[in-house]
Each structure stands twice: as C-alpha cells, then as structure tokens.
Amino acid sequence: MTRADVVVVGGGLAGITAALRLADAGRRVTLVETKPWLGGLTYSFHRGDLDVDNGQHVFLRCCTAYRALLDRLGVTGQTHLQDRLDIAVRQPGVGEARLRRNGLPAPLHLGGALLGYRLLNPVQRLKFTRAALAMKALDRTDPALDERSFGDWLREQGQDEQTVRAMWDLVGLATLNVPADEASLALAAMVFQVGLLTDNDAADIGWATVPLRELHGAAAEQALAEAGVTVRTGTKVEAVEPGFTVRLRDADDLTADQVVLAVPPAAAHQLAPEVAAADLDVSPIVNVHLVLDRPVLTEPFVAGVGTPIQWVFDRTASSGLAARRPGAQYLAVSLSAAAELVDLPVARLRELLFPDLLALFPALAEATVDDFFVTRERTATFRAAPGSQRLRPPAVTAVPGLFLAGAWTDTGWPATMEGAVRSGDTAADAALDASTVDKRAGRPAAAGPQRRQGVPA
Incomplete structure (x- = not known):
C-alpha cells in the first residue's frame, strides 16, 4: 500500500x-x-486535425474562484475576458439586438441597452425592469425560495412568454440548464443577483482561446x-x-x-x-459542431431567441482550423436543457436544427458544410429544480x-x-x-x- x-x-x-x-x-x-x-x-479531443471541446464553457467576471484557479495554473493569458458585457442577440423574423452594459452602477448599467432592445416592446421593457428590481430584493437564502418555481415567479411579475425568452432564458438556460418552469427560484435569484444585478462588470463574459x-x-x-x-x-x-x-x-x-x-x-x-x-437528478447538454468552407458568423458569439439554437460560438482559432484552413469557419452550438434532444441521431438533429441555423445565419445558405457532428453530455449538471x-x-x-x-x-x-x-x-x-x-x-x-x-x- x-x-x-x-x-x-x-x-x-x-x-x-x-x-x-x-x-x-x-x-x-x-x-x-x-x-x-x-x-x-x-475536455477536448481530436477529430481529424481539429481540436474539439466537448462543449462550449464560458465564465463571468464574477467567477472569482475559477479565475483564481486559472491564475494558479498560469493560464489566464489563454482566455479572453470582455472589457464590457456585449451580447449580440438574434431572433428569426424579428432581427438583431445588443445587450451591452454602460459605466453606470448596477442595475442601471443595462438601462441604455434595454431602451434600445428591439426584441421587447416598451411595455415589456418596463415590466422586465420592475421584475428585475423585485428579483434583486429577494432573499435567496430563504429556504422557501428553493421550493418555488422560477417560472411561476416570473408569471407573478407579469413576464410574458417573449420577455422570458428574450431576457430571462437568455441567461437562465445557460447557467441553470433547465427551463424557467423547472428551475428553483433560489438558484435563479443567485444567478441574476450575482451575475447581473449587483456589480456593474459581474456579467462580462470570458472564454478559452485554446x-x-x-x-x-x-x-x-x-x-x-x-x-x-x-x-x-x-x-x-x-x-x-x-x-x-x-x-x-x-x-x-x-x-x-x-x-x-x-x-x-x-x-x-x-x-x-x-x-x-x-436522488439528485441530472440535466443534459447537447453541442452541435459545424465546419464550414467560409465564415457566416462575424461575432465571437451570438445568442438565439425563439429558436432551439441558444448560443453559437466561433471556435475557428482555438480549434486550430484557422491556421490549417484559412477562410474556413468552425461553429459550436450550445443546446442546454436538452432532455428532448440528447438521444436523437445526428441526422435527425441536423434535420431539426438546420432551418433555425439558416434563419440565424442567412449566409449559411451559400456555404458548404464540410462536417456536422454532435457531442452529448447526458449528466452534464445536476437538475436545478425546486x-x-x-x-x-x-x-x-x-x-x-x-x-x-x-x-x-x-x-x-x-x-x-x-x-x-x-x-x-x-x-x-x-x-x-x-x-x-x-x-x-x-x-x-x-x-x-x-x-x-x-x-x-
């Protein structure tokens, strides 16, 4: 021994x-x-000459412990952290909007972006603001909040389906990995209070460049x-x-x-x-990977609303594709809360998702898809349920x-x-x-x- x-x-x-x-x-x-x-x-693996991450993992500026680990490992320089939160959001049939913070204290730091957020009408923006302030006031340590559904609370706050899709699920699905109706209000409060409603720069997004x-x-x-x-x-x-x-x-x-x-x-x-x-349940994540003969995404990433396509990241450089095939592009599509998708064959996923990808990226119609494959994490996270x-x-x-x-x-x-x-x-x-x-x-x-x-x- x-x-x-x-x-x-x-x-x-x-x-x-x-x-x-x-x-x-x-x-x-x-x-x-x-x-x-x-x-x-x-983790990552090789697919031919491509370095593929099993899924797209990001962190926020408020993730102090994870960032300290990056420092301890000496790899902070192999990540990119936004100077200022900036998210391109697209909804097929509606258009594109941006969520970009300003220099004001939270929660005013998103005020300017919200005023011009074309995915919501003025009434929806006002109701969202009121709900955000109510969220900030919740005591997330109250055990009763963990017994309540986040979706039920949103409805009590007058949040309609479009507002939930275009604002709350934008953050909630990616972090909680369950839909709002199936999420613990206590965990949702933690995500939004720490990530968006307390510090001006807390939600600046970071990701690996290797x-x-x-x-x-x-x-x-x-x-x-x-x-x-x-x-x-x-x-x-x-x-x-x-x-x-x-x-x-x-x-x-x-x-x-x-x-x-x-x-x-x-x-x-x-x-x-x-x-x-x-008896702690799990929730899966599916990631769809596309290698294209030309660029169709000009942003580092984009978020989707009103579509199963939640987040799409350009991984061309980190995968090594940029060095080996100049002009090609590699996109990673993240699908959280994917219980209904995780067991579908690749061909069926392509059939289901390609129309939404075309709606988000019209230039895809002119591109050649050189590779289309899927990674699945069936036990990606515990289920953040009430x-x-x-x-x-x-x-x-x-x-x-x-x-x-x-x-x-x-x-x-x-x-x-x-x-x-x-x-x-x-x-x-x-x-x-x-x-x-x-x-x-x-x-x-x-x-x-x-x-x-x-x-x-």
Missing part, C-alpha cells in the same frame, strides 16, 4: 482545486482519476506535479473503506488520513452511500476525515465551473481545518504549514 495524507478521488475542476490547495498547505496528496486525462467535464484540455488538463498536470501531488490517471477507485483504505482496480491500494470525493453524485453515492444522496437544495450535501460529512466536492454539492451556485472550483476550495479548507483540530487534540495530523488564505467564497 502507498501512504498519503489526503487522497482526492476525481480529477475534474473540483478535484484539481482541492489537491492544489492541500498540497500548497504542505499535505502529501494523491489524486486518482478514472479517465486518462484531467479536467472532468471540460482547447480546454490544454487550458485545464495539461496545465493542471504540470501544476500538480510541481506542487508535489502524485497523480494517477486511468485508475478506477472501487471502494473507500474505513480507515481510510482506497481500493484501486489494477493498482496498489492507498491509505490516507483523509479522503476528498470530488466525483459526480452517482459515483459519490456508490463509494459512500451513507453521506451522498442518490427542492434540489436540500439534496445537495455540504463538504463536511458525518464520517470524520471524509469530504465531498463537486459542483453538485452545496455551494450556493448552480452547476458551473465556478461552482466546481468553489466546492474544491471548501473541501480543502474543511480538510485542513479538521487536521488542525486533530493536531490540537493530540491525535496524528498531516504535517505541513498552516494553510494560506483562499479565494473569496
């Missing part, structure tokens, strides 16, 4: 964060990941190695036994004083059924020395990269605090200096 102070099970963003924080505090850490790579649900496997996986491998973390990829954990003994398939077992389970809820339940719930909060466990469990991490745990955030990183920070803090308590009580504790101050929670 191999000995470690802490074994971290799972090499996604939560596990990477926890392992780095613990190692930086002087703990001997071993990280075990089933897949052959690190990065979890944020493949995600390079941004997260490769950078994490290097950072973890430099921090002294032993990383075992392609290794499955079969059991975590009291003590702790971590049983590995086809590898020597590990022993540790503490274990952090940074894995999805089903895997956590299998390894530790006494501390991880089994009542889900009580199913999300905290980092500290009833088993001393066993901690949970992952975007599905009780972070207060929906299942985003920010939520995943925050969960890793929280689990690491809890493990360090527990080992300090053990040391003061005269029991053995992992050696090392006191932990450093973490990122804001």
